[in-house]
Amino acid sequence: MSDRPTFNELQGRVHVVSIPMRVRFRGVETREALLIDGPCGWGEFAPFVEYGDAEAARWLAAALEASYGSWPVAVRDAVPVNATVPAVAPGQVPAVLARFDGCTTAKVKVAEPGQTLADDLDRVAAVRSVMGERARIRVDANGGWSVDDALDALARLAHFDLEYAEQPCATVEELAELRRALSRNGTDVPIAADESIRKADDPLRVARLGAADIIVVKVAPLGGVRRALDIVEACGLPAVVSSALDTSVGISAGVALAAALPELEHACGLGTVGLFTSDVARPNLLPVDGILLPARVRPDPAALAKLSAPPDRQAWWRQRLSRCLPLTG
Known part of the structure; x- marks a missing residue:
């Protein structure tokens, strides 16, 4: 992984989306996710809202791997x-x-x-x-x-x-x-x-x-x-x-x-x-x-704009990002 970003560096790279489900699934009717547009690709940070910060930090580590790092070589093409x-x-x-x-x-x-x-x-x-x-x-x-x-x-x-x-x-x-x-x-x-x-x-x-x-x-x-x-x-x-x-x-x-x-x-x-x-x-x-x-x-870009979460949910996810980032190690 390239150098781990600071919260300030991530601020301009994140998009919070809110997507309705077709049917209720796992108690969820609307799925929210914070997406990171990193130098190596896009990552997704979307732990369920009831998860604590320590557990959610693992989800952020995965998002940073995708957006600031690399994945293993594939051994199959489908x-x-x-x-x-x-x-x-x-x-x-x-x-x-x-x-x-x-x-x-x-x-x-x-x-x-x-x-x-x-x-x-x-x-x-x-x-x-x-x-x-x-x-x-x-x-x-x-x-x-x-x-x-x-x-x-x-x-x-x-x-x-x-x-x-x-x-x-x-x-x-x-x-x-x-x-x-x-x-x-x-x-x-x-x-x-x-x-x-x-x-x-x-x-x-x-x-x-x-x-x-x-x-x-x-x-x-x-x-x-x-x-x-x-x-x-x-x-x-x-x-x-x-x-x-x-x-x-x-x-x-x-x-x-x-x-x-x-x-x-x-x-x-x-x-x-x-x-x-x-x-x-x-x-x-x-x-x-x-x-x-x-x-x-x-x-x-049009989908990101259409699915953009309301301002209060944008703020909630950015605050969660700020709390979890120091926990990713």
């Missing part, structure tokens, strides 16, 4: 991606899937607060009906189940031939217990760890405790492409690269990571730009024939 289905009613599933051109894998949100397992089963059934028997389906509970609830839910969801279940329980210890219990019960559903990687002080505990078959890695929460690549290597488990509701700027960093992985056995969760009503880049990083190509992204 990255397969999955469709992402929020916790919508079954009747909305066809319209959601239609936004993911050529994707043959779908990640389906489950364990949504206020919903039931019956809702999850109906949603997954709708995805299987639309995509057909040859499609791969994975579910993501965001740590929303207890071990017992997960055992029951996955035994019933296994009927749909799941590729894996992502973060069914909240803690690493629970994931390890669940994985052992699934094996004893003969329920063939691999476990993927997401929050236990990206929100952990020690992401390698997942591998040490035998808590997952697969890890899900996200560039921004892990502090950048290079650090995420190091974590994948240290864990020694198959990896899926996913997004954190990024604009095309952030997605480009995820694609750079996926393109640099020595092995890539699973489609990546990087097609989420389609969940926005708009995007900062034209053309944007939407999958075509189920793939994304590694590329740097430059936002469109």
Whole structure:
């Protein structure tokens, strides 16, 4: 990375945008992001608003790597991606899937607060009906189940031939217990760890405790492409690269990571730009024939102006930037 910028140097390089979601996703209806126009490219700083500064600083480190540094060399020229289905009613599933051109894998949100397992089963059934028997389906509970609830839910969801279940329980210890219990019960559903990687002080505990078959890695929460690549290597488990509701700027960093992985056995969760009503880049990083190509992204000036956040939110993000910058090391 070139010399780390000061806050004053960044002031004239940042753009804060606010983009409505097509459907509520992860409790978010409007996604905000601070974009940095650096000497080496564009970076995205968009930790969710409830995150504290120490956690958010990792997202800023990733944005500075993209805008003031470099990414590893790609070992593949295309990255397969999955469709992402929020916790919508079954009747909305066809319209959601239609936004993911050529994707043959779908990640389906489950364990949504206020919903039931019956809702999850109906949603997954709708995805299987639309995509057909040859499609791969994975579910993501965001740590929303207890071990017992997960055992029951996955035994019933296994009927749909799941590729894996992502973060069914909240803690690493629970994931390890669940994985052992699934094996004893003969329920063939691999476990993927997401929050236990990206929100952990020690992401390698997942591998040490035998808590997952697969890890899900996200560039921004892990502090950048290079650090995420190091974590994948240290864990020694198959990896899926996913997004954190990024604009095309952030997605480009995820694609750079996926393109640099020595092995890539699973489609990546990087097609989420389609969940926005708009995007900062034209053309944007939407999958075509189920793939994304590694590329740097430059936002469109007209899109930046149209999506510019209100003045109070501009000020909020600049203040957050000033607090987090000293924490990036």
